[in-house]
Amino acid sequence: MAEESDDSEKTEDPSQKRLDDALKKGDVAKSQEVSAWFVLLGIGLSIAIMAKPAAAGLRDTLRAYFEFAHTIPVEGTGLKELWYQTGTSIAKSLALPLLMLLVMAVAGNLVQHRLVWSAEKIKPKFNKISPISGFKRLFSSESLVNFSKGLAKIVIVSGLMVAVLWPERDRIDTMIFRETSFMLAETRELIIKLIIAIIAFMTVVAAADFLYQRHRWFEKQKMTKQEVKEEYKQTEGDPHIKGRLRQLRMERSRKRMMAAVPDSTVVVTNPTHYAVALKYEDGMSAPVCLAKGTDTVALKIREVAKSHDIPVVENPPLARALYATIDIDQEIPEEHYKAVAEVIGFVLNLKRRRRGRGRTGKS
Template sequence: MSEQTDDAEKTEDPTQKKLDDALKKGDVAKSQEVSTWFAMLGTGLVVAMLAPSAADGLHDALRGYLVHAHDIPVDGPALGELWQDTGTRLAAILALPLLLLLAMALIGNMIQHNLVWSAERMKPKLNKISPLAGFKRLFSSESLVNFAKGLVKIAVVSGVMVAVLWPHRAEIDTMIFRETGVLLEETRELILQLIAAILAVMTVVAALDYLYQRNKWFEKQKMTQREVKEEYKQTEGDPLVKGKIRQLRMERSRKRMMAAVPEATVVVTNPTHYAVALKYEQGMQAPICVAKGTDQIALKIREIARDNEVPVIENPPLARALHALLDIDQEVPEEQYRAVAEVIGFVYRMRERGSWRG
């Protein structure tokens, strides 16, 4: 009951992190019917392209044992050499067909998902050996669905085999009387017809089963709203903590900015809503912004400037433009060179006359 309740609460699509974690654990969408389809295709390719050459190779390799059976020593070390020689020759003949079947098996898995190397499925778990858990799995809805799919697949494949072989029933009855070469060739042709027909049916079965397994896996990965929130906290951090950290950083930045105001050359104001403190020294390419702010911060900048006898110049258009264009420690842009130069030049002239009051 609790599992059904949990599943009902899983209304949110899985996050990318949830999907990545599932992949690391080897939990991926996989249809056994797709793997079976590729295995069947590999068998068809082996029979169609490699069976004749493999049969000829086996014929040549084993014929000598039958023809010269009485001359082959099988005592002592000779028996070991015989097995080694036979095994080597058989491996060389069957290597290519086996490699093709292995490749098709890998393709059948890789086409559904990337290769996954995970030991998670190999870890011992109590529920795997629990009789109660095994009983529940045996009579679960998933087991019943798989049982029904198996019956349908057996019925369909059996029907296809009967439909292919029935027109050849007379030929099959007389095959035993044919020469070996003719018998093998006719058998090969019948097997290829069977595989082609089964592949045609299995294509539909594999496609439907893959869609079913993919949808079932995706539903399994869905999350509750609480899980989404917990994951967000783990990956992005608690919003309250992040807000507190952001506030502390802003306070530190503001303190550093206010500490730079006494070293400014001039403060350009709105006069009440904006304040931008500029610093210029001999050798600088252009003045730089050491502090800026609006409203209460602007008021604080003006107070610190006056307390430290830093000139405060009211120029509303320039103050608004500099506040919008500049960040802290950024140089004044070229389009504002002239206006800023006039302000700084005015400050220098007033200082030379000794008439400036901060």
């Protein structure tokens, strides 16, 4: 019940990391029916293409033994040589059919998933030898599905055999009275017909089972909401910690920015929502932004500027435009040169007048 409850809570699609981890463990979507289909196809091709050459090779080898049986040594080194020649001849005759079956067996796995090297599946695990776990697997839903599937295949394949061989029953009855070469040729023909019928049926079974296994594997890889959160923490970091670090970086940046406001030449404001502190000195190619902000930060910039006797100029369009187009320690864009030059010119003239008044008052 606990496992069913856990499965019911897996509502989130698996992440790429979850899929990669499953692949590393050798946990892949695999249909035995697809592998069986490829092996069956290999058997059919071997019989259709390679049966005659293989049978001819075996026939020639065995015929020599029957024709010259009286001359074959059966003791000492002669017997050893006989076994060696016989084994070599049989191996040569069966090499290509066996190689065909090996290639098709490997292809049956490669078409379903890429090559995976993993020792996870062969590691000893207690639940594999536990009688309780084995009993649960024996009567699990998967075992019942496989049993029903196997029983259905036996019934249908038996029906196909009857459907293919029943029309040929008269020929099968008289086959034993024919010459060996004709009997073998007709037997090969009937076997090929039977394999074609079974392959056609197994094509449907393999395709359906492949889709079922893919769906079942994907559902197995799904994650609970808690697993998604834990994985995010492992790969991206705890969002609370990241948020706190981001906040600390912003606070430090804001402090450095405020510390630079006293060095500015002018602060352009909205007047309440935006504030941009600019610095310009002789020899600079263009004014530079030392600080900028909105609302609370803008208010703080204005307060620092006033406390250090930095001119604050209200120009809402320019303040909004500068805030949107420049970053800290960046020169203003060319399209704002004229407007900023007017503001800075106004501030410099204001400073000159103040200096002039100061000198007049002293004299």
